[in-house]
Amino acid sequence: MADTDPAVIDGxxxxxxxxxxxxxxxxxxxxSVEGLDGLSIGRLAVESGHSKSSIAGLFQNKEGLQLATVAAGRSIFVDVVVEPARQHERGLPRLVALMRNLIDYSRDRVFAGGCFFAAVSADYDSKPGPVRxxxxxxxxxxxxxxxAQVRAAVDAGRLDLDDDGVELLAFSLPALYEQANARSLLWGSDRPYLLAQRxxxxxxxxxxxDESALQALDG
Structure with missing residues (x-):
């Protein structure tokens, strides 16, 4: 009878x-440290202190665990990088905030191994399947x-770019961050982040x- 009590079930x-x-x-x-390919129920049981059976009950199999981990990493990334930037106006103010948040997310080691998606992309960029x-x-x-933020900045007259310029800038800004993340991890230095910001x-x-709109990216 107690097993059907809503309070017990909710607990x-x-x-x-x-x-x-x-x-x-x-x-x-x-x-973020070891890559997604090596993640398994047994490995996570050792690292988390949970039993293999309890983790298997939560995720069913290795692929289920990997997919849930990607979703969790995505959620944390959005919470740390994207959501705070949404307090700023769409376009240039939000774009600058995104870049600053992105740098801080890696530099502050929100994940122990730096950028979560840099790690998982390296593992799965050439492996077709649900995880990829x-x-x-x-x-x-x-x-x-x-x-979208680059385009909004152009539409608002805050940036002067044609369509090719929009695509190139939207490619280049995250690429600078990704290189800073990789070099910082390799060399154990903050210097790559300062160079990326500049x-x-x-x-x-x-x-x-306008220079006044870019203060968040000052070194």
Whole structure:
């Protein structure tokens, strides 16, 4: 009878959700350091202190765990990088905030191994299947969001670019960040982030941005 009590069922659900979140947070950290391909139920059981059976009950199999980890990494990225930028006006102000948040997200090691999606993209960019599709969808949405802010800045008269220029700037800004993330991890230095910020600032000024709008990217 107690097993059918709604309060008992809700309590179990809350505990199950909390356990799932904790396991996935450990999984995202692990993947950022070691890559997604090596993530398994057994490996995560050792790292998280949970039993293999409990993790298998949450995710069913390795692919289910990998897909859930990608979704968790995406959610954290949105919370840290995208949502705070939405407090700023669409276009140039939001674009600058996105770039600054992006730099801070990697430099502050929100994930132990730097950028989560840099790690998973390297693992799965050439491996067809549901996991690659999930990674590609996340990256497609991110790059598309950056491009939308560049376009909005042009439409508002804050940047002076033709269609090719919009595409090039939307490609170049995240590329600078990705290179800074990789070099910082390799060399254990903050210097690549400072160089990326300067390069982003120069690109935006070259595209017609007012210097006063770029203060968040000052070194």
């Amino acid at each position: 179990r659900r809350v505990r199950g959700d909390a356990s799932r979140r904790a396991v996935l947070r450990r999984a995202t950290d692990l993947v 599709d999930a990674v590609r969808a996340a990256m497609h949405d991110w790059y598309g969001y950056v491009a 390069a982003m600032r120069d690109l935006l000024m070259g595209a017609g941005a």
